[in-house]
Amino acid sequence: MLSVKGLHKSYGKLEILKGVDFEVKQGEIVSIVGASGAGKSTLLHIIGALDKADAGKVVVNGKDIHRMDAKELSDFRNKHIGFIFQFHHLLPEFTAVENVCMPAFIAGKSKKETEVRAMELLTLLGVEQRASHKPEALSGGEQQRVAIARALMNNPAIVLADEPSGNLDSENAAALHQLFVDLRDKLHQTFVIVTHNEELARISDRTVLMKDGLIVLD
Amino acid sequence: MSFYLAAVLQALCLGPLVLGVYLTMKVFRFPDITADGSYTLGAVVTAIGLVNGWSLWWCIPLVVLSGAIAGICSAWIHNRIKVNLLLAGILVMTALYSVNLSILGRSNVPLLQYGTLFNWLTVFRTSDSNTLIIVTCILCLLISFMTYLLRTDFGLAMRATGDNEQMLRALGVNTARMKWIGLAIANGLVALSGSLIAQFQGFADVNMGIGVMITGLGSVMIAESVVLLFGIKRIAFVLLAVISGMVLFQLILAFSLSLGINPVMLKLVTALIVLLAVSIPQLRVYGKRF
Numbered sequence A: 001m002l003s004v005k006g007l008h009k010s011y012g013k014l015e016i017l018k019g020v021d022f023e024v025k026q027g028e029i030v031s032i033v034g035a036s037g038a039g040k041s042t043l044l045h046i047i048g049a050l051d052k053a054d055a056g057k058v059v060v061n062g063k064d065i066h067r068m069d070a071k072e073l074s075d076f077r078n079k080h081i082g083f084i085f086q087f088h089h090l091l092p093e094f095t096a097v098e099n100v101c102m103p104a105f106i107a108g109k110s111k112k113e114t115e116v117r118a119m120e121l122l123t124l125l126g127v128e129q130r131a132s133h134k135p136e137a138l139s140g141g142e143q144q145r146v147a148i149a150r151a152l153m154n155n156p157a158i159v160l161a162d163e164p165s166g167n168l169d170s171e172n173a174a175a176l177h178q179l180f181v182d183l184r185d186k187l188h189q190t191f192v193i194v195t196h197n198e199e200l201a202r203i204s205d206r207t208v209l210m211k212d213g214l215i216v217l218d
Numbered sequence B: 001m002s003f004y005l006a007a008v009l010q011a012l013c014l015g016p017l018v019l020g021v022y023l024t025m026k027v028f029r030f031p032d033i034t035a036d037g038s039y040t041l042g043a044v045v046t047a048i049g050l051v052n053g054w055s056l057w058w059c060i061p062l063v064v065l066s067g068a069i070a071g072i073c074s075a076w077i078h079n080r081i082k083v084n085l086l087l088a089g090i091l092v093m094t095a096l097y098s099v100n101l102s103i104l105g106r107s108n109v110p111l112l113q114y115g116t117l118f119n120w121l122t123v124f125r126t127s128d129s130n131t132l133i134i135v136t137c138i139l140c141l142l143i144s145f146m147t148y149l150l151r152t153d154f155g156l157a158m159r160a161t162g163d164n165e166q167m168l169r170a171l172g173v174n175t176a177r178m179k180w181i182g183l184a185i186a187n188g189l190v191a192l193s194g195s196l197i198a199q200f201q202g203f204a205d206v207n208m209g210i211g212v213m214i215t216g217l218g219s220v221m222i223a224e225s226v227v228l229l230f231g232i233k234r235i236a237f238v239l240l241a242v243i244s245g246m247v248l249f250q251l252i253l254a255f256s257l258s259l260g261i262n263p264v265m266l267k268l269v270t271a272l273i274v275l276l277a278v279s280i281p282q283l284r285v286y287g288k289r290f
């Protein structure tokens, strides 16, 4: 599903990733933990083709992303990767359901079909009654659920989440974590989640510890 | 009265420019100064065309194309050399000054004796009514085009790019492509305005673009306040509001002239109107707070 080999990345003289190797199987929830500044976000961005590695290989679903040009990379992110960040990053001028539709519209899918699927996802995530609200009208937990629905829109191979519950209170965070497990069970969805939350690390299938640009514990 | 009519006509000729400025504000949340140069470029290309007797059917597309190329230059500098858009725009605008001057040959070319778009069609006896009809038709076409464009998936991604570029990249939008297409369309529109104004005023001047982007920005700001105030949602109406913003703008300028303000002070008045327009949203916030 996902295979990362010998990733190196530096910003100027500062070496952030020093040869990261990492495998994820279909339907797994893998959490990445580690001190802040360890390079977790950098790793996630490279896996999701938002950033380029200096050396190494990332293969998602049999596709080597370092061989792709800018257009293919955009297309790859759109079709195969779902991103969830610490902040929901919903677009303020669009409603919840329109936000969820966005990846499908970008892919050029038909409006009708897309809206039906968006409503299904919002229902699956328990926020269907907020579909026509703008992001500012939603609570933090609801915003993050809508962001998850958006990440799932195009049936991505992998959902990459960077501290998805970092901005939520413990109750909402626990509900969100349960949601990841449910989605894994129901949709066989693969997740790679960077987190500081011990409970989320505990309920994932595997936990990976990053330290000084390397994976030290698997 | 015809004094105010002239102001309205001038505003309508500036309509494509406001639509262009609106588009850049949507895609970038940031005004593009290339406009000052591509506006003059549109006028200059028109002047060359009219003087050499080119058909308007060729001339107008060439005007739009030249503006689009100017926009693409700015986008290229911004995307490829990673220069911020403000600087990229200033560079292209500065370069265009020389380009415009060398194409035009001298700093001002009168066009009154040539057949322009506005005396090509004669529906009404008075030339003002003719101009009004022709400009209105052009604006209707442009508004339809922009409404269609902004509603397509492509336009949606374009609008959303301005909201949150990082997220749109994560969702799989090639934001660099959005930017160069956005700037090309916007500057094509701006150049068209330069052409219309040159034909309307009867001359092309290498300095005519100075501060024109600010005028467009002021109109967009006025429109944004109106759109917020009345909760206007439909894109076509928003675009209409944006053009009306320019009409209001030009009327205020005409009014201040009629009060006897020295024309030298006109740019100062322009700056004050824009300042007022950008402070309206702030005033609304204060109004709510106290």
Ligand SMILES: Nc1ncnc2c1ncn2[C@@H]1O[C@H](COP(=O)(O)OP(=O)(O)O)[C@@H](O)[C@H]1O
Pocket: A011, A016, A034, A035, A036, A037, A038, A039, A040, A041, A042, A043
């Ligand atoms: N675009 C960038 N330019 C320069 N340094 C960066 C950039 N992005 C991240 N870094 C640096 O890389 C290191 C690792 O960052 P990051 O991957 O965000 O760590 P984590 O997510 O584990 O907290 C940090 O020291 C950070 O300052």
Ligand SMILES: [Mg+2]
Pocket: A040, A041, A042, A162
């Ligand atoms: Mg981080």
